[in-house]
Amino acid sequence: MEGVSPRPAAVGRGQKVRVAVHAATLAELVEKGYAALTVEGVAQRAGVHKTTVYRRWKDRESLVVDALSDRSATDVPIPDTGSVESDLRELARSLVRMMTGPTGRALLAAMFSGAADVPGVAEARRQIFDDRFGRAEPVVVRAVERGELPPRTDPSTLLKALAAPVYFRLLVTGEPVDEHTADHAAEIAMAAARAGVLGAP
Amino acid sequence: MEGVSPRPAAVGRGQKVRVAVHAATLAELVEKGYAALTVEGVAQRAGVHKTTVYRRWKDRESLVVDALSDRSATDVPIPDTGSVESDLRELARSLVRMMTGPTGRALLAAMFSGAADVPGVAEARRQIFDDRFGRAEPVVVRAVERGELPPRTDPSTLLKALAAPVYFRLLVTGEPVDEHTADHAAEIAMAAARAGVLGAP
Structure with a gap:
């Protein structure tokens, strides 16, 4: 499977996007609540294009679930x-x-x-x-x-x-x-x- | 204290207003939520003048607390x-x-x-x-x-x-x-x- 793995630089970039988008999602949630949260708003706050977000998360729900689950896992070892x-x-x-x-x-x-x-x-x-x-x-x-x-x-x-x-x-x-x-x-x-x-x- | 007590007819009327206003309060809460609930809306729904409501309850909070506490007491003996x-x-x-x-x-x-x-x-x-x-x-x-x-x-x-x-x-x-x-x-x-x-x- 070696040839299929992304190169280290790409992994690093992917991880960085993930962290930035998660942080932006949590900040938007606190500020605007779930109802007013949009993928566009999260992308803008994270400094990425919204297609970058949609490539990784299929919709608002999966983005919020992923961000909150990930952070909960870190916060509650x-x-x-x-x-x-x-x-x-x-x-x-x-x-x-x-x-x-x-x-x-x-x-x-x-x-x-x-x-x-x-x-x-x-x-x-x-x-x-x-x-x-x-x-x-x-x-x-x-x-x-x-x-x-x-x-x-x-x-x-x-x-x-x-x-x-x-x-x-x-x-x-x-x-x-x-x-x-x-x-x-x-x-x-x-x-x-x-x-x-x-x-x- | 006999002379101070309201006559039975007045008690009956007061109780009737109380029941009607409580019911209207609960209905408005379900329909509109707490934020959008107004004393005017409750009065209109109960078929009484809003001054009648203000005579018994000093504000929205005390009206909602009284209606919910009263109903809870009946529902949870x-x-x-x-x-x-x-x-x-x-x-x-x-x-x-x-x-x-x-x-x-x-x-x-x-x-x-x-x-x-x-x-x-x-x-x-x-x-x-x-x-x-x-x-x-x-x-x-x-x-x-x-x-x-x-x-x-x-x-x-x-x-x-x-x-x-x-x-x-x-x-x-x-x-x-x-x-x-x-x-x-x-x-x-x-x-x-x-x-x-x-x-x-």
Whole structure:
């Protein structure tokens, strides 16, 4: 396959475009929201031609999903501390840091502020969350293998139980979201998992 | 105080206006959202003069808070079955029924769709949720008195743990919300409460 691979210079250029377009997408999301975001606006902000964007991303949805998923993956690394309790605490703390920082602001602007009726937003949100929960599943799989959690614990169900209290404060009560919120969410998820109520739905 | 009380006919008329204005408020919220809702529009829809509305509610915020709190109280009665498990299950099931029905649609339109930047909406939301959590607190107080939950269980913390998974599905993942969602939320809250992690923050 050697002959098919792009040359290093091209890889570098492709990567640079990708980074610039992602950054422009997040900035546009924060500034204008999802409904008003256009591929043209993103291209202009990134300093590239819009055909360059369309060559890599087929539409606005896939651009937003890719930018937010990519940034979430960087902002929320998957911990492997050897203990499920500290793994979940780390995971929740990273989530809190992300959601209260620039990526979180872009995510909230994109997915939750007046975006409910924008076509594609529900599907985009589903894809982003599927990606995020999928990436974190090894944390739960390893915990079950180590015998720390009941064998029937479902990774996705546990990760949703972990995230729910954080989003509840962010989106519903508006109470401050900090490290204590994260640690408390981890305690709730651990208690529920140990009690055996986080099996597959 | 007898002489000060309004005559029955006046009470009846006042109550009728209140019911009509509340219904008009919810209908306007669903149709137009919080940002576009006006006291004039509500008055017109309810078939009363806007001064009649202003006599009872000082502004748009207090009108929306009152209408949503009042309807929530009717839609989510506080159970007293004698067991905390069935009380929490009932409470969560009523919440799910409300949130997937007309009141929930009004609440979502008022509080979560593009309303994040509307002045007063965060405060209105806080008031509505304080009212709802406050009303349900006796469920937890009774459970602690009966020795079903640890003495330091905080009613508000438990009720938020109960509501969080329901709102997470409604607002974040978009997964279906039904009786199973409610029962699962009750199981998570029970497990966390029994593990002693739902004390005061």
